[in-house]
Structures are given as structure tokens and as C-alpha cells.
Amino acid sequence: MNTEIINIGDELLIGQVINTNCAYMAKILNQNGITVKYITVINDDSTAIKNAVTLALQRTDCVLITGGLGPTKDDITKHCLNEMFNGKLIENKEVSTHVKSFFERRNLPYTDTNRSQSFIPDCCQIIFNPVGTAPGMIFNSNGKLVISMPGVPFEMERMMDSVIPILLKHYETETIIHKSVLVSGIGESFLSDKLEEFELNIKNINNKDKSSRFSLAYLPNAGVIKLRLSMKCSKRESALEKFQIQYSALKTAVGDFLIGEDDKSFAQIIGEKLQSKNQTLITVESCTGGNIAHSITLNPGASVYFKGGIVAYCNEIKNKTVRVEEDTLSIKGAVSEETARQMAENAVKLYNTDFAISTTGLAGPDSDGTDTEIGTVYIGLAKRNGETIVEKSCFKTSRSNFIDRVTNAALFLLWKNI
Amino acid sequence: MNTEIINIGDELLIGQVINTNCAYMAKILNQNGITVKYITVINDDSTAIKNAVTLALQRTDCVLITGGLGPTKDDITKHCLNEMFNGKLIENKEVSTHVKSFFERRNLPYTDTNRSQSFIPDCCQIIFNPVGTAPGMIFNSNGKLVISMPGVPFEMERMMDSVIPILLKHYETETIIHKSVLVSGIGESFLSDKLEEFELNIKNINNKDKSSRFSLAYLPNAGVIKLRLSMKCSKRESALEKFQIQYSALKTAVGDFLIGEDDKSFAQIIGEKLQSKNQTLITVESCTGGNIAHSITLNPGASVYFKGGIVAYCNEIKNKTVRVEEDTLSIKGAVSEETARQMAENAVKLYNTDFAISTTGLAGPDSDGTDTEIGTVYIGLAKRNGETIVEKSCFKTSRSNFIDRVTNAALFLLWKNI
Numbered sequence: 138m139n140t141e142i143i144n145i146g147d148e149l150l151i152g153q154v155i156n157t158n159c160a161y162m163a164k165i166l167n168q169n170g171i172t173v174k175y176i177t178v179i180n181d182d183s184t185a186i187k188n189a190v191t192l193a194l195q196r197t198d199c200v201l202i203t204g205g206l207g208p209t210k211d212d213i214t215k216h217c218l219n220e221m222f223n224g225k226l227i228e229n230k231e232v233s234t235h236v237k238s239f240f241e242r243r244n245l246p247y248t249d250t251n252r253s254q255s256f257i258p259d260c261c262q263i264i265f266n267p268v269g270t271a272p273g274m275i276f277n278s279n280g281k282l283v284i285s286m287p288g289v290p291f292e293m294e295r296m297m298d299s300v301i302p303i304l305l306k307h308y309e310t311e312t313i314i315h316k317s318v319l320v321s322g323i324g325e326s327f328l329s330d331k332l333e334e335f336e337l338n339i340k341n342i343n344n345k346d347k348s349s350r351f352s353l354a355y356l357p358n359a360g361v362i363k364l365r366l367s368m369k370c371s372k373r374e375s376a377l378e379k380f381q382i383q384y385s386a387l388k389t390a391v392g393d394f395l396i397g398e399d400d401k402s403f404a405q406i407i408g409e410k411l412q413s414k415n416q417t418l419i420t421v422e423s424c425t426g427g428n429i430a431h432s433i434t435l436n437p438g439a440s441v442y443f444k445g446g447i448v449a450y451c452n453e454i455k456n457k458t459v460r461v462e463e464d465t466l467s468i469k470g471a472v473s474e475e476t477a478r479q480m481a482e483n484a485v486k487l488y489n490t491d492f493a494i495s496t497t498g499l500a501g502p503d504s505d506g507t508d509t510e511i512g513t514v515y516i517g518l519a520k521r522n523g524e525t526i527v528e529k530s531c532f533k534t535s536r537s538n539f540i541d542r543v544t545n546a547a548l549f550l551l552w553k554n555i
Numbered sequence: 556m557n558t559e560i561i562n563i564g565d566e567l568l569i570g571q572v573i574n575t576n577c578a579y580m581a582k583i584l585n586q587n588g589i590t591v592k593y594i595t596v597i598n599d600d601s602t603a604i605k606n607a608v609t610l611a612l613q614r615t616d617c618v619l620i621t622g623g624l625g626p627t628k629d630d631i632t633k634h635c636l637n638e639m640f641n642g643k644l645i646e647n648k649e650v651s652t653h654v655k656s657f658f659e660r661r662n663l664p665y666t667d668t669n670r671s672q673s674f675i676p677d678c679c680q681i682i683f684n685p686v687g688t689a690p691g692m693i694f695n696s697n698g699k700l701v702i703s704m705p706g707v708p709f710e711m712e713r714m715m716d717s718v719i720p721i722l723l724k725h726y727e728t729e730t731i732i733h734k735s736v737l738v739s740g741i742g743e744s745f746l747s748d749k750l751e752e753f754e755l756n757i758k759n760i761n762n763k764d765k766s767s768r769f770s771l772a773y774l775p776n777a778g779v780i781k782l783r784l785s786m787k788c789s790k791r792e793s794a795l796e797k798f799q800i801q802y803s804a805l806k807t808a809v810g811d812f813l814i815g816e817d818d819k820s821f822a823q824i825i826g827e828k829l830q831s832k833n834q835t836l837i838t839v840e841s842c843t844g845g846n847i848a849h850s851i852t853l854n855p856g857a858s859v860y861f862k863g864g865i866v867a868y869c870n871e872i873k874n875k876t877v878r879v880e881e882d883t884l885s886i887k888g889a890v891s892e893e894t895a896r897q898m899a900e901n902a903v904k905l906y907n908t909d910f911a912i913s914t915t916g917l918a919g920p921d922s923d924g925t926d927t928e929i930g931t932v933y934i935g936l937a938k939r940n941g942e943t944i945v946e947k948s949c950f951k952t953s954r955s956n957f958i959d960r961v962t963n964a965a966l967f968l969l970w971k972n973i
Contacts, residue, residue, distance in 0.1 A: 150591045152582030153772050157573055159596070164570025173568045174603070176596035178577070185592075192610075315569065324661075326668045329627040336628060354565050355627050356572065357707065365571065420845075420866070426852025427838075427845030430866040434844025435955055437920055445872035447865060448838070448848040454863035454906065458876065488872065502855055531660065534686050537853055538709050 138308045139174040140166060141193035145204035145214055146288055147180045158203050158293055169301055170310035171199075172369070181205050186217040194278055198308065201300070204288030206271035208250045214285055215258065215274070222276045222283075224258030229272075232257060236270045264303075268295050275303065282307060312370040314380045318388060319397040319406065320362045321549045325355055328362060328394070335390040339383060348372050351383055359541035360549070361403055364391070396552055403548050404432040410555045411442035416491035418551070420446035421459050421480040423471065424498035424514060428544045444490055449480060459483045472499050472509045474527045481519035481527075492554070493519045494547050500539045512539065516547045518554055526550065556726045557592040558584060559611035563622035563632055564706055565598045576621050576711055587719050588728035588787070589617075599623050604635040612696055616726065619718070622706030624689035626668045632703055633676065633692070640694045640701075642676030647690075650675060654688045682717050686710055693721065700725055730788045732798045736806060737815040737824065738780045739967045743773055746780060746812070753808040757801060766790050769801055777959035778967070779821055782809065814970055821966045822850040828973045829860035834909035836969070838864035839877050839898040841889065842916035842932060846962045862908055867898060877901045890915050890927050892945045899935035900943050910973070911937045912965050918957045930957065934965045936972055944968065 142162055148154040156178060163173045174197050179185040186205070193200040205214030219226055233255035240247050254270045257263055264273030264284075269292040276283040284300055286293045304310075320328060329336075332353070339351040349370040356363040366387050370376040388395055397406035411418060420429045430446035433439050449455040452466045461479045469475045480495035498514025499505055512533040519525045528550060532542045560580055566572040574596060581591045592615050597603040604623070611618040623632030637644055651673035658665050672688045675681055682691030682702075687710040694701040700722070704714045722728075738746060750771070757769040767788040774781040784805050788794040806813055815824035829836060838847045848864035851857050867873040870884045879897045887893040898913035916932025917923055930951040937943045946968060950960045 149578075150581055150594065151585045151772075152578040152580070152591075153774060155573060155575055155578045156594075160567070160570040160573045162570070163568055167569040173570075174598070176568065176574075176594075178594035180592075315571075317571075324663060326626045326666060327663070329668055330666060352565070352629070354629055355625065356566055357625075363571075365566070367565075367569075419872075422845075425849075426857070427840075427848030427864055427866065428852075430845030430868075431843075431849045431958075434846075434866070434868065435958070437918075437954060439844070440868055443868055445866045445868040445876070446845055447876070448845065448852070448863045450848075450852065450858055450861055450863035454837075457906065458863070458865070488875065500855075533660065535709055535713070536855060538686070540849075540853070 138170075138199065138310050139172050139197040140199040140201055141175040141177065141197040142173055143186075143189050143193060143200060143202045144176070144178045144288070145181060145186060145202065146178075149178045150180055158288065158290055161290070161294060162201060162203075162297060165297055165301065166201075166304075167313055167315070169305060170313050171304060171308075172311070172313070181213055183213055183217050186214060187221055190218070190221060190283060194281055194283070198281055199304065200281070200283045202283070202285045203293050206285065206287045208254050208270070218261070218274065218276060218283065218285055219258040222258065222260045222278070224260035226256040227259045228252075228255050229257040229263065232263065232272050235265070239270055264296055264299050266292060266296060268292050273300070312373050312376045313367065314370070314376060315365055315367045316380075316384050317363050317365045317398070317400050318391060318395055319401065319403060320364055320391055320394045321360060321396050321403065321545060321552070323362075323394045325357045325362055328364075328391075329355070331392075332387075332390050335387060338386070342383070349376070349379060353387070359538060360545040396549070402432070402436070403545060403552075405436050407548055407552055407555070408433060408436050408439055408442055410552070411491075412438075414555060416555065417442055417444050419444050419484050419488045419490045419493045421484045421493060421495040422446060422448050423450060423455070423480070423496055424500050425496045425540050425543050425547070426450065428540050429494065429496070429547055432544055432548070444488055447484065455480065459487065470507055470509065472497050472505070472507075472513060472515065474515050474529065477515035477517035477527045478519075478525055481517035482525050485519040485521060491521045492551060493517075494551050495519075496543055496547055498539075498543060500536045502536060514539075514543050514546075516543065516550055518550050520554065526554070556588075556617065556728050557590050557615040558617040558619055559593040559595065559615040560591055561604075561607050561611060561618060561620045562594070562596045562706070563599060563604060563620065564596075565629075567596045568598050576706065576708055579708070579712060580619060580621075580715060583715050583719065584619075584722075586731065586733050587723060588731035589722060589726075599629050599631055601631060601635050604632060605639055608636070608639060608701060612699055612701070616699055617722065618699070618701045620701070620703045621711050624703065624705045626672050626688070636679070636692065636694060636701070636703055637676040640676065640678045640696070642678035644674040645677045646670075646673050647675040647681065650681065650690050653683070657688055682714055682721075684710060684714060686713050691718070730791050730794050731785060732788070732794060733783055733785045734798070734802050735781050735783045735816070735818050736809060736813050737819070737821060738782055738809055738812045739778060739814050739821070739963065739970070741780075741812045743775050743780060746782075746809075747773070749810075750805075750808050753805060756804070760801070767794070767797060771805070777956060778963040814967070820850070820854070821963060821970075823854050825966055825970055825973070826851060826854050826857055826860055828970070829909075830856075832973065834973065835860055835862050837862050837902050837906045837908045837911045839902045839911060839913040840864060840866050841868060841873065841898075841914055842918050843914045843958050843961050843965070844868065846958050847912065847914070847965055850962055850966070862906055865902065873898065877905065888925060888927065890917050890923070890925075890931055890933065892933050892947065895933035895935035895945045896937075896943055899937035899945075903937040903939060909939045910969060911935075912969050913937075914961055914965055916957075916961060918954045920954060932957075932961050932964075934961065934968055936968050938972065944972070
């Protein structure tokens with residue numbers, strides 16, 4: 138069963154607001170076996186709305202609309218749908234009672250503009266809006282449902298709780314299963330070569346067994362790739378077992394580059410690994426400027442394993458906080474293997490942790506006056522037992538992407554060593 | 556001139572990734588006088604891609620496509636466009652040289668999968684991709700341009716810098732002028748009250764002079780509001796002068812809450828202010844976990860004014876690095892005015908800077924076992940002259956939004972005092 142989401146709103150077409158509604162809806166719908174085939178964004182324009190709904194009814198089984206239900210003049214969704222389905226706007230007692238009490242509770246007057254929200258097409262079924270004034274509306278177009286919801290995210294989210302059971306009752310749906318693994322330490326094209334056999338195999342399975350369909354998606358981001366395995370299945374029986382066999386095969390094929398599962402972030406995976414081993418970490422960052430510490434502390438409970446960090450941006454701080462020798466800084470340079478080594482090694486000792494990771498590099502866009510190539514970075518890892526590793530890399534990219542890539546490379550070095 | 560954006564990717568239709576690409580593109584296009592009429596999201600499916608491009612060519616003047624250009628098997632955009640425009644895939648020397656050197660620089664082999672990226676339809680013009688391997692492609696369909704770009708956000712963003720001049724040369728567009736001011740220290744609804752007269756005035760001007768149209772947009776983000784004034788204008792003559800009068804009026808209306816102009820980030824504005832006064836900063840962060848340092852170091856040249864930072868996450872580090880007294884931590888607590896004060900005051904002295912900002916708070920979602928309310932934060936600012944200010948706030952929100960709000964509140968405190 139396929140649906141189309143139509144989001145209505147000028148603010149989406151000028152890039153003023155990021156469309157989070159469609160991602161929320163798509164996620165919930167998918168989890169319930171409902172495929173989103175198209176997402177269309179249009180402005181509050183009568184012709185655009187009517188054309189979009191007509192097209193969606195031609196190409197999908199169900200249309201979910203958000204936006205344009207407010208009381209102001211620029212909101213016209215209700216009027217358009219009323220005209221399309223040849224209805225009449227009639228004051229709905231249930232809605233007017235709710236809207237009235239909504240304003241009364243806030244000590245606000247029940248004006249004509251507010252009252253207009255209670256006028257509902259007589260050709261639709263309403264969905265109660267517990268957290269706002271505009272109700273949802275369900276129109277039936279020759280068996281296909283057209284559902285209109287408010288565009289305010291938290292009103293839509295609450296209303297989706299009512300919409301999902303309505304859809305599951307009205308339509309026969311497929312089972313969809315998704316699971317993701319996180320991969321690092323390998324580029325997208327090399328990973329694709331590594332997974333060639335696995336991908337051929339799921340293709341063969343798709344050809345042989347028409348009751349299910351596997352697919353694999355690559356979602357790369359600054360040195361980390363999320364691999365998502367999906368299976369659509371018309372038979373519910375033994376779907377999970379069938380999926381699990383291929384999911385295990387995928388994990389085997391990824392091998393040593395697999396760093397985690399279940400939609401967790403890289404920093405979260407590392408945090409859990411440190412916590413399970415009762416180990417602690419300190420970060421000493423130069424070119425990443427605090428981004429590694431920030432990634433780690435985004436996760437609740439980080440204080441259990443993360444003692445803290447130093448952003449050793451200038452040489453003076455490298456020397457004062459983690460005692461990088463002045464001679465090293467002046468002779469070898471701030472961006473050098475020796476500096477990265479001392480940053481990590483000294484931090485492990487000074488702050489008594491199991492691990493310290495250090496970064497020192499040249500993000501650019503400008504040179505630092507030495508002959509160090511822009512993009513060069515040294516990443517250090519020191520352990521409590523005295524062992525230290527320093528890796529050199531070069532990421533020629535934008536400043537912010539450089540910071541993200543070095544962050545992920547540092548997390549990968551740490552991950553391999555926990 | 557109208558365009559349609561088509562974003563291709565299964566991950567968008569299952570809600571795994573929020574579609575930030577279309578918002579970025581819509582924003583840049585609008586700033587250049589190009590109206591986005593539709594945004595369509597579809598999956599990596601040959602029929603869906605061809606139908607969407609055909610429909611877009613019927614209803615708009617220009618089609619901008621992202622996604623599906625990777626080297627892996629699920630990426631088929633190039634092949635679909637090649638078929639639609641009756642082209643032949645031919646190895647492009649310019650692209651293959653770039654792709655080869657891209658892998659050589661990383662000491663990685665140039666495999667067949669990578670080589671496949673150099674095969675380009677002979678019926679398109681290519682757009683160089685400086686930060687990735689897949690080039691952009693421009694097809695001409697009876698005068699209407701169909702432009703295909705990578706879906707990786709930072710690759711697409713860099714490529715849009717090349718696409719905009721191509722569009723402006725190919726199409727006739729209206730003059731659009733935008734300028735933004737950054738506002739902090741005031742909530743959105745209070746700012747809206749403050750600007751009531753200004754907004755009424757531009758409305759009157761729109762009614763009187765039909766050759767131009769002013770609009771004002773509020774873009775709030777974690778305690779900072781960007782106000783964007785736009786003017787669409789059919790006559791190029793004296794457009795800038797006309798705009799400038801209202802822009803000055805806007806700045807006057809915002810008054811003391813105006814912190815910067817020209818689409819600069821808050822941290823960037825602060826960096827420029829510090830640099831112009833030859834002053835230096837150190838950060839001592841607990842609950843913001845390195846995010847303030849990260850925001851500051853995202854800007855090239857930050858090392859001139861930013862000496863570095865401490866992420867004093869656990870009490871031991873607060874004591875060891877910036878010498879917060881153990882008694883203070885055990886009696887007053889880590890989240891206290893006194894701790895924030897010592898963090899900032901001691902850092903200014905120890906690291907010999909003009910300013911130190913400190914944060915200590917309880918981000919949540921879990922309590923720290925004391926009776927401190929979740930969301931509480933103390934922000935400290937110490938100056939070289941011995942003066943120290945500590946502000947208490949409470950932000951009840953998600954963990955990541957709490958971190959962003961405290962970061963902006965700390966930057967605002969610093970900004971007022973430079």
C-alpha cells in the first residue's frame with residue numbers, strides 16, 4: 138500500500154523552515170508497513186493544492202496532507218478540499234465546543250476568526266485535535282483516503298497516533314523491516330566492492346522469492362557510512378527469521394569495519410563500549426576545536442566515562458595544560474607526530490584516564506605559514522599502559538567537513554583500541 | 556522564473572534522514588530571485604525518476620535534482636537521465652583525472668567501481684565537483700535546464716555556488732534583495748511586538764508602490780533570531796537605495812538587541828569583535844561539553860583570539876585544570892554560582908586572557924541526584940580587570956537544544972561585555 142505526503146506551506150519553499158514533518162510521518166508510516174512513495178511540497182495556492190491532490194490520487198492509494206488549516210486568510214486547505222469533494226461548510230457542534238473551551242481556558246475571546254475553525258465540510262469525517270483548534274479531516278475518494286492534518290509539528294504528531302489505526306483498518310498493508318549498521322574505516326566505493334557478493338545474493342533472492350524484496354542503502358557522512366538493509370514482505374509469517382538471515386550475512390560481509398547497530402551515533406557506541414569496560418577518556422583537541430568532546434557529551438550519561446577535554450588551540454595552551462615541550466612545538470611544529478604524541482601521552486598520565494585522544498592538524502582554508510599541506514592531521518591515542526599510536530591523514534575538504542572527518546577518524550582509532 | 560527541486564533517496568521516504576538539502580537550495584535560489592514552486596521527493600526507482608522529471612518539465616522552467624549519483628548499485632540517477640536525453644555514457648578524461656587523483660591523494664586504489672564515476676552522458680555539460688567524485692550534470696530540454704547534483708549535503712552546497720551563476724545567465728529573473736540581521740536577548744513574540752510599527756509600514760509601502768514588495772521573516776534558533784528583510788522588484792533602477800531605507804529602519808527598530816549583520820554566525824561576530832580589539836578568550840565548559848569552543852573554532856583564523864578551552868566535565872577536571880576548590884564542589888555543588896565563578900575567574904588568570912566564559916548546568920534528561928532542577932545553568936564571564944558576572948537561567952528542553960541555547964546565551968553574555 139502506497140501513500141503520498143503533501144506538505145503545504147510557503148515557508149517550506151523558501152527554505153525558511155526545514156520540513157521535519159515529512160520525515161516524522163514517513164518514519165511512523167514505514168514502521169507500520171505503509172510505503173511513502175512521494176513527498177510533495179507546495180504553496181498555499183488553490184490550483185496547486187487541487188492539482189497535487191488529484192495527481193496523488195492517481196499515483197497512490199492514500200494521501201496525507203499537512204498545513205494550511207489555520208484560521209488566517211492565507212490558509213485555504215479546508216476550502217480547497219471542500220470544493221474538490223463537493224461539500225458544504227457547516228458548523229460542527231463537537232468542534233465548536235472544543236474550540237470555545239480552548240480559548241476560554243486561556244482567557245482569550247472566542248472571535249469570529251476562531252469560530253471559523255468550527256465550520257467543517259459535511260462530506261468528511263473529523264479527527265479530534267487534543268492539542269490545537271483545527272481538527273483533522275478524512276475524505277473518501279472511491280475507497281482511497283485523503284487525510285488533512287494541521288502543519289504545526291506537535292499537533293500533527295499527536296494526530297498521527299489516531300491516523301495510523303485508521304489506515305491499518307482501512308488498507309491491507311505489507312510488512313516492512315529495516316535495520317541499520319554503522320561502518321567506518323573504509324570508503325563507500327571499497328565497501329561496495331566488499332559487499333558485491335552480498336548484494337548479488339539478495340538480488341537473486343528477490344528474483345526467486347517474489348513474496349519478499351530486500352534492498353540495501355548506503356548513507357555516507359564524513360567518514361562514517363550507515364548501511365540500511367530493508368525487506369518488504371507480503372507474508373507476515375516467518376518474515377523476521379527471513380530478514381535476520383540476511384542481516385547476519387550483511388554483518389559478516391562488513392566484517393571488521395562494522396562498528397555498531399540500531400541507529401546509534403558513533404560517539405554513543407563508543408560511550409557504551411567504554412562504560413561496559415569501566416574505562417575513562419580524556420580528549421586533547423587542537424584542529425577539531427572541541428567537536429570530539431561535543432559529540433561525546435551530546436549523549437546522556439557521558440560523565441560516567443568522559444572525564445573532560447582540553448581544547449589546546451594555541452601553542453601556549455598545548456604547553457600549559459598538557460605540557461607539550463616548547464622545543465617540540467618550535468622545532469617539530471604544532472602539526473607534527475611528536476606534538477600529537479605528547480598531547481595524548483601526557484593527558485593520560487596527568488588526568489589518570491584509560492585513554493586520551495589528541496588531534497592536531499591544519500584545517501585551512503589558509504596555510505599556517507609553514508610548508509604543512511592544508512588538510513594534514515595527526516591523530517594520537519594514548520593508553521594507560523603506556524602504549525601510544527599516532528596516525529597521519531590528509532582530508533582536503535571544507536573546514537567544517539574537515540572537523541567532522543577528523544572527529545570520526547579519531548573516534549574510529551579509539552573504537553579499534555577499546 | 557519557477558523551478559522544481561527533486562530530491563532522490565529512499566532514506567528520505569522512510570524518514571531516516573531529514574531533508575535539509577531542499578531547504579538549503581530553496582533558500583539560496585530565493586535569495587537569487589528564483590522561485591521554488593514544487594519540491595518532490597522520490598525513491599531511487601527508474602520509473603519514478605523519469606516521471607518526476609517529465610512532470611517537472613511540464614510545470615516549471617527548470618529542474619534541480621539531488622541524489623543517486625554515488626558509485627554504488629542503488630544509485631541510478633545518471634543512467635535514468637542518460638536514457639531520457641538519449642545519450643551515451645562515455646569516459647570523460649577531465650572527470651577520470653580528477654577521480655583518479657582523488658583516490659591517489661588518499662593512497663587508495665582506482666577500482667572499476669570508482670572508474671564508473673567517470674562515465675558521463677555525452678549529451679550533458681558537466682559541473683566540476685571539487686570536494687567529491689561525482690560531477691554535476693546539466694541537460695538542456697528545449698531551453699529548460701535539468702541539473703543533477705550529488706545528494707551529500709556539503710558536495711551539493713559547494714556545487715550550488717557554480718549552479719547559481721549558470722541559472723542567472725540562462726534565465727531572466729526578478730531582482731531580489733535580501734539582508735539579514737542577527738538578534739539575541741529577546742524572545743520572538745516580544746521582538747514581533749517591538750517591530751509592529753515597522754511591519755505595518757512595509758505593508759503600507761507594498762500597497763502604495765506595486766513595483767516592489769517587501770517582506771520580513773523571523774528565523775529563530777536556540778535563543779538567536781535571524782531577521783531577514785527581502786524586497787522583490789521588477790525595476791532594477793534605484794532598487795538598492797529603496798531597500799537600504801527600510802533596512803536602516805529595521806536596524807533602528809531592533810535597537811540594542813541587534814548583534815550583527817551579513818549572515819554571519821554569532822561566534823563569527825564575536826571573533827571579529829575580539830580581533831578588532833586585540834583581545835583573547837578562553838572557554839571553560841561543563842554542560843556545553845565543548846560546543847562553545849567548537850562554534851568558535853568553526854571560523855577560519857580563530858587562533859588569533861581564541862587561546863583554547865577546557866571541557867571540565869567531571870569534578871576532578873574542574874579542580875585539576877582551573878582549580879575549582881574541592882569544598883566548593885562538595886558544598887555548593889558543581890552546578891552553582893560559585894563553581895561558575897571560579898571556573899571563569901581562575902581561567903582568566905591561569906591562561907592570561909582578556910575574557911573567560913564558563914558554563915555549568917544540568918542538561919538532563921536525568922537528574923544528577925541533587926535537587927537541582929533539570930535545565931538549570933550558570934554562565935560565568937570573567938574579565939582581565941578582575942570583574943566577574945554570573946547569570947543563572949533555566950532551559951527546559953531537549954539535551955541537544957539545551958546545549959545550543961546555553962552556547963548562545965554564553966556568547967550573548969560575552970558579546971555584551973567585549
